[in-house]
Amino acid sequence: MPTIPSGHTPRSEPPIQPHRHRETAESFGVDAERYDRTRPRYPQALVDRIVAAAPGPDVLDVGCGTGIVGRRFRAAGCTVLGVDPDPRMADWAHGRGLDVEVATFEDWDPAGRTFDALVCGQAWHWVDPVAGAAKAARVLRPDGRLALFWNAACPEPELAASFAEIHHRLLPDSPAALPTPADIDRAYTTMCTHAADGLRAAGGFAEPEQWRLDWRHVYTRDEWLDQVPTIGVYTRLAPDVSAELLTALGTAIDAAGGNVPVDYATLTLTTTREPA
Secondary structure, three states: OEEEOOOOOOOOOOOOOOHHHHHHHHHHHHHHHHHHHHOOOOHHHHHHHHHHHHOEEEEEEEEEEEHHHHHHHHHHOOOOEEEEEOOHHHHHHHHHHOOOEEOOOOOOOOOOOEEEEEEEOOOOOOOOHHHHHHHHHHHEEEEEEEEEEEEEEOHHHHHHHHHHHHHHHHHHOHHHHHOHOOOHHHHHHHHHHHHHHHHHHHOOOOOEEEEEEEEEEEEEEEHHHHHHHHOOOOOOOOHHHHHHHHHHHHHHHHHHOEEEOOOEEEEEEEEEEOOO
């Protein structure tokens, strides 16, 4: 897999800093059941690769949410501890058998515990990239595996263009108005770059590398609309705006045949904790 260029110059103040927007970061628990039911999963090949690369079975799941990631690693034979700032999400995960502690990762007290792997699915952009990396370096054992991953979703071009037009009209400042798969890929690549900058600034890690897994899923109209309110840019919309958006999206899906084919790229930034 390709390695991020080592000559990249870190940026101390990136233009987008989602971790500063705590009101959005902690809004997902408004409907934890819907979030757990509708959010896309991650390829089993990714889970298997992380488990194989870790020196042992103890996994810390940062921003664990409802436990979508943690349950996959538990099923792979790992012992999992989750950390999440939202008690509603933590309660849902705990009710499904995961041990979860409520805190932002930056403020979480590991109480001397260390782990063989730290994983974070679709959440590291809510963590301060330098403070989070420094905390990760403290809680990972030597040669422990850090794996931060995101699902970048690209609906087929016709629908993507329709969705972009709707967002430009109803939510012109929304990042969901990105019009092309190239723009979406660029946005997620930028998040990976910011995370890598944080790891380099904190120190203690080998040079990060990127893994990419491509896969496809076809949603029904209702499945797609059911997922939309769980996405960060929508969780705090006023009810009337949300209803208008969902109606417009549903109309576009109907006009395109009633299904939403989506090409996913699971992008992973990964590295190992260097021995002290």
